[in-house]
Amino acid sequence: MRDFTASAGRLRSLSLGAKLLYSAFALASVIGLLVSWRLYGAMVQDAGAAAYYAGAPVAAPPPAPTQPPAAAEGPALDLGPELDLPGTPEAPRVLVEQISERKLLEVTHFHLFSVPVYVLILAHLWLLARLPSWLHTAGVAAAVVTSGLHIAAPWLLRSAPGAAALMPISGVAMLLSLGAMAVVSTVDMWLPRRSRRGEAAPADEAQAQ
Template sequence: MKDFTAAAGRLRSLSLGAKLLYSAFAIASIVGLLVSWRLYGAMVQDAGAAGYYAGAPAAAPPPAPAQVPAAADGPALDLGPELDLPGAPETPRVLVEQISERKLLEVTHFHLFSVPVYVLILAHLWLLARLPSWLHTAGVAAAVVTSGLHIAAPWLIRGAPGAAALMPISGIAMLLSLGAMAVVSTVDMWLPRRPRRGPAGSSEETDLATPG
């Protein structure tokens, strides 16, 4: 823990192997966030969060306006008897079944053990980046609040379908906060290290991978 009480910018002192490892984790984190957002859209579909989590009926799309053929210039033609033709078939709507309480418990149980670890690792990298202390605090607070709110959102929507907007809002906020942590930390760790002045005025560099 002493690394977090020292001056910021320790990411740049990591060994090459550690930088490759943490960079791979950060890239995988960003990909995971994007895949999670795509999975959310595939699950709720047209019904939205209120229909998926609370079973609220989905709003029917407005009917398409009927197209009236324009009248042609000139004398009217006798086209014979009118035929009663069937209208254009409507695109079938995919029904979204409300998630059961047991399945929602399973999803929440999994997220409660995985998301905190995910946030913990990214926050550690964020705290080691060369950034102002207030930005360290703000970033960690944003990551904790948005991820916690996103985990709780399905249960809040289940009790109050009117709060359906909470799911995409918290998801976008978590995507931005954790994504920013991953990108900034990865960029910072690959920047050149700044030499540190030794006691005799000579410059020296500290490597986190080596003791001493």
């Protein structure tokens, strides 16, 4: 814990192996966030979060207007009795079924054990970056609040379908906060370490320290 009470910028003094390890984790974190957002879109589809989490009815699209055929010029021809043909069938729409309570419990159970560890590791890297202390605090607070709100959002939507916007908003906020932590920490990690006088410290000196 002494690393977090010392001056900021300890990431730059890590060994090459540690930098490669943490950079790979940060890259996997960003990819995981993007895949999670894509998975959310595949689950709710066009129906939205209210239909998927709260079972809200999905409004059917209005039928396409049909135009009568244009009258042909010239003398009218006797074509026989007019046939009542069926209209063009609409493309079938994929129905979005409401997630069951048991399935939602399984998803929440998994997220409660994985997301906090995910936030914990990224927040540790964030706190070791050379940043102002107020930015350290703001970043950690944003990551904790947005991730907690995103985990709780499906349960809030089950009782309040009108708050469907909470799901994508909390998801985007979590993606931005955790993504910024991963990217900024990785960039700061590979910057040259600064000595007390402000010039870049030699590589062998940085490794020795």
